[in-house]
Amino acid sequence: MSTTVFNQLYLDYESEENQSYYGQIGEKLLQYIRKYKDNFEEILDICCGTGIVSQKLREQYGQANIVGLDISQNMLSIAEAKRLENVSFYQYDVNKIETYEQKVDLIICNYGIQWLNLRTIGSIGDTLRKGGIFACTLPGYTIGNVKVEQGASSFIGNMIFKAIIDVSKSKKEYLSLRYPKKIISTWSDCIEASQVIDMAKQNGLELLENKVEKFTIEFKDVKNLVCSILARGTFGNTFADVKETFLYDLIERLEELQCKYQNCCEENISQYLVFQK
Ligand SMILES: C[S@@+](CC[C@H](N)C(=O)[O-])C[C@H]1O[C@@H](n2cnc3c(N)ncnc32)[C@H](O)[C@@H]1O
Numbered sequence: 001m002s003t004t005v006f007n008q009l010y011l012d013y014e015s016e017e018n019q020s021y022y023g024q025i026g027e028k029l030l031q032y033i034r035k036y037k038d039n040f041e042e043i044l045d046i047c048c049g050t051g052i053v054s055q056k057l058r059e060q061y062g063q064a065n066i067v068g069l070d071i072s073q074n075m076l077s078i079a080e081a082k083r084l085e086n087v088s089f090y091q092y093d094v095n096k097i098e099t100y101e102q103k104v105d106l107i108i109c110n111y112g113i114q115w116l117n118l119r120t121i122g123s124i125g126d127t128l129r130k131g132g133i134f135a136c137t138l139p140g141y142t143i144g145n146v147k148v149e150q151g152a153s154s155f156i157g158n159m160i161f162k163a164i165i166d167v168s169k170s171k172k173e174y175l176s177l178r179y180p181k182k183i184i185s186t187w188s189d190c191i192e193a194s195q196v197i198d199m200a201k202q203n204g205l206e207l208l209e210n211k212v213e214k215f216t217i218e219f220k221d222v223k224n225l226v227c228s229i230l231a232r233g234t235f236g237n238t239f240a241d242v243k244e245t246f247l248y249d250l251i252e253r254l255e256e257l258q259c260k261y262q263n264c265c266e267e268n269i270s271q272y273l274v275f276q277k
Contacts, residue, residue, distance in 0.1 A: 019052060021217055021228065025137050025270050026053040026110045030060060032209045032274050033106070033135050040064045042104035044127065046094045047071075047112020051079030051087070057108070058084045067102075069094055070112075098123040105129045109136040111270075114190040121191070121199040128277040134205060135274045138193055163253045167246065170253075193271040200275050209274035219264045222254045228266075 030053075040061050045054045048068030057066050066084075069092040070076050079089045092100075094109075095117050107124055113136040124134055197207055219225040226247070258264050 021266075021268065022049070022052045022110060023056070024215055024217075025268065026056055028213060028270075029053075029108065029110060029135055029137050029272055029274075030056060032211065032272050033108075033133060036208055036274060036276065037106075037133055040104075040106040040133075042102065042129075043067070043106045043108065044069065044100075044102075044104045046097070046107060046109045046124075047115065048079060048089065049075045049110075049112070051082055051084065051089065053108060053110045054079065054087050054089075055082060055084055058087055064106075067104075069100075095120045097127055100127055103127060103129045103132075105132040107132070107134045109134075111137055111139070113196060114138045114192070116191065118191055118195055118199055121196050122203045125200065125203045125205050125277055128205075130277055132277045133274060134200065134277070135272075136196065137270050137272050138191070138196070139270065163250060163257065167249045167253050170249070193273060196273060200273075205275035205277055207273070208276055209272060211272045212269065213272065214267060214269050216265045216267050219266065222251055222258055222264060225264055225266065226251055226254065 041064055043057055043061065043064050043066045045051075045057060045066060045068040048054050048070045049072075051068055054066055054068045057064070064086070066087040068076075068079055068087060068089040070079070070089070071091065071093050073091050076089045076091055094112070097120055104127060107128060113121070128134060193210075197210065201207060219228065
């Protein structure tokens with residue numbers, strides 16, 4: 001099963017659930033942006049992934065030139081295949097944004113900012129024209145110590161971290177494995193919203209909007225949920241060397257939770273930030 005899981009990662013990023021997951025977050029962010037400005041000429045979609053948000057930008061800002069940047073060629077190949085008019089995609093490490101020469105009037109980053117260096121947030125303002133907008137979303141729950149909400153609403157998706165830890169502790173053979181540690185340290189290293197706000201303000205950006213919103217998303221089954229979660233951002237890399245049996249056990253553990261809670265939903269809690277230069 002794990003081979004299927006791994007082979008599906010990039011394709012699954014475009015699955016209905018994932019499209020809807022990132023699409024809904026991106027859509028809400030676009031609504032917040034529209035409150036402040038509704039006309040852009042040059043747009044940069046950083047950490048654009050498979051172009052879910054680039055496509056929405058294309059539909060909304062008919063005249064704009066749009067550039068999508070992402071470090072993963074696999075993600076970009078899916079974006080390129082969409083053949084969006086006047087949208088160019090480039091493989092690019094956004095942590096080197098200070099080398100990006102073109103100034104733009106909108107920089108958008110949907111669920112990618114948490115993977116960047118804090119220093120990079122400082123350089124984002126330099127790529128914006130005066131009056132330009134920088135808007136981003138990132139996980140709204142605490143990720144520093146991997147604190148997840150649980151119980152109250154019976155959402156098993158939020159318990160995946162706990163399931164990973166449970167599974168890794170459950171069998172002797174996993175105790176020596178490094179992925180639970182790797183997963184947790186990857187998430188502990190993530191930038192949090194408060195850091196983004198401080199850094200952006202220090203670099204002359206004004207905070208216009210700061211909202212936390214929730215929505216739920218229903219998955220067909222646990223395997224689907226696991227595929228979706230693995231396909232997201234650095235989870236793909238984090239799980240790249242995970243043993244097949246670990247994945248079986250993880251799916252089994254999540255299926256137990258699914259039975260207990262009678263659903264296979266994930267609660268998304270996101271933070272939406274909009275700044276202006
Ligand atoms: C969770 S995905 C979000 C993709 C897209 N914005 C969307 O809404 O579907 C995070 C993306 O950030 C990209 N990423 C992570 N670190 C990056 C970096 N240093 N430079 C460029 N892209 C990066 C990953 O390759 C991945 O495609």
